[in-house]
Amino acid sequence: DAKTTQPPSMDCAEGRAANLPCNHSTISGNEYVYWYRQIHSQGPQYIIHGLKNNETNEMASLIITEDRKSSTLILPHATLRDTAVYYCIVSLYNDYKLSFGAGTTVTVRA
Amino acid sequence: KAGVTQTPRYLIKTRGQQVTLSCSPISGHRSVSWYQQTPGQGLQFLFEYFSETQRNKGNFPGRFSGRQFSNSRSEMNVSTLELGDSALYLCASRLGDRVTQETQYFGPGTRLLVL
Numbered sequence: 547d548a549k550t551t552q553p554p555s556m557d558c559a560e561g562r563a564a565n566l567p568c569n570h571s572t573i574s575g576n577e578y579v580y581w582y583r584q585i586h587s588q589g590p591q592y593i594i595h596g597l598k599n600n601e602t603n604e605m606a607s608l609i610i611t612e613d614r615k616s617s618t619l620i621l622p623h624a625t626l627r628d629t630a631v632y633y634c635i636v637s638l639y640n641d642y643k644l645s646f647g648a649g650t651t652v653t654v655r656a
Numbered sequence: 657k658a659g660v661t662q663t664p665r666y667l668i669k670t671r672g673q674q675v676t677l678s679c680s681p682i683s684g685h686r687s688v689s690w691y692q693q694t695p696g697q698g699l700q701f702l703f704e705y706f707s708e709t710q711r712n713k714g715n716f717p718g719r720f721s722g723r724q725f726s727n728s729r730s731e732m733n734v735s736t737l738e739l740g741d742s743a744l745y746l747c748a749s750r751l752g753d754r755v756t757q758e759t760q761y762f763g764p765g766t767r768l769l770v771l
Contacts, residue, residue, distance in 0.1 A: 578757065587767070588764055588765065589748075589763050589764045589765045592760070595757075597757075639757040640757075640758065642687075642689070642704045644699075645701075648698065
């Protein structure tokens with residue numbers, strides 16, 4: 547019951563910015579956008595989340611459109627260690643579970 | 657602050673056996689959720705525990721159960737193992753008060769192989 551759409555895969559050159567799109571056209575006003583990534587066979591790693599405003603932390607930036615129907619995760623300087631499956635998840639702030647879709651497999655190439 | 661820890665990291669069992677997996681949440685977190693990840697079904701929610709009580713449950717058979725202790729550590733148990741139970745079992749913790757925005761933090765997972 548994932549409520550997001552992401553491209554299945556994308557490549558990125560090492561050192562360049564990686565821009566990962568996510569569509570969430572049915573998002574409701576009190577739902578957050580969360581991004582996690584999962585490096586092969588490890589547990590998902592929290593990256594960033596946002597409600598309306600753009601957010602930035604030490605890992606990435608999150609750009610949410612004004613109508614909140616889509617967002618973009620930006621990895622400013624991709625490294626080989628950023629190769630992973632990236633999940634965009636829409637969830638209420640107090641939801642008891644996260645609904646993971648298929649995510650985007652990002653491959654960073656040297 | 658230490659992250660979520662799970663033990664064991666790898667486990668091999670045979671059909672019909674039972675297994676117990678353990679999860680220690682981040683200090684101060686009272687909610688522990690369990691997920692199953694398989695190549696075919698992706699990440700699926702199993703159940704959530706808060707203050708030693710199962711608060712929510714996913715769509716899994718009764719062979720999957722869990723419990724939480726007073727120190728918030730949690731265990732999940734799978735009885736009468738089937739080949740299809742082979743998966744990565746993930747534990748996630750968060751504060752659990754549901755009043756403010758919360759982020760779930762995941763452990764490294766336990767890889768279970770059923771032969």
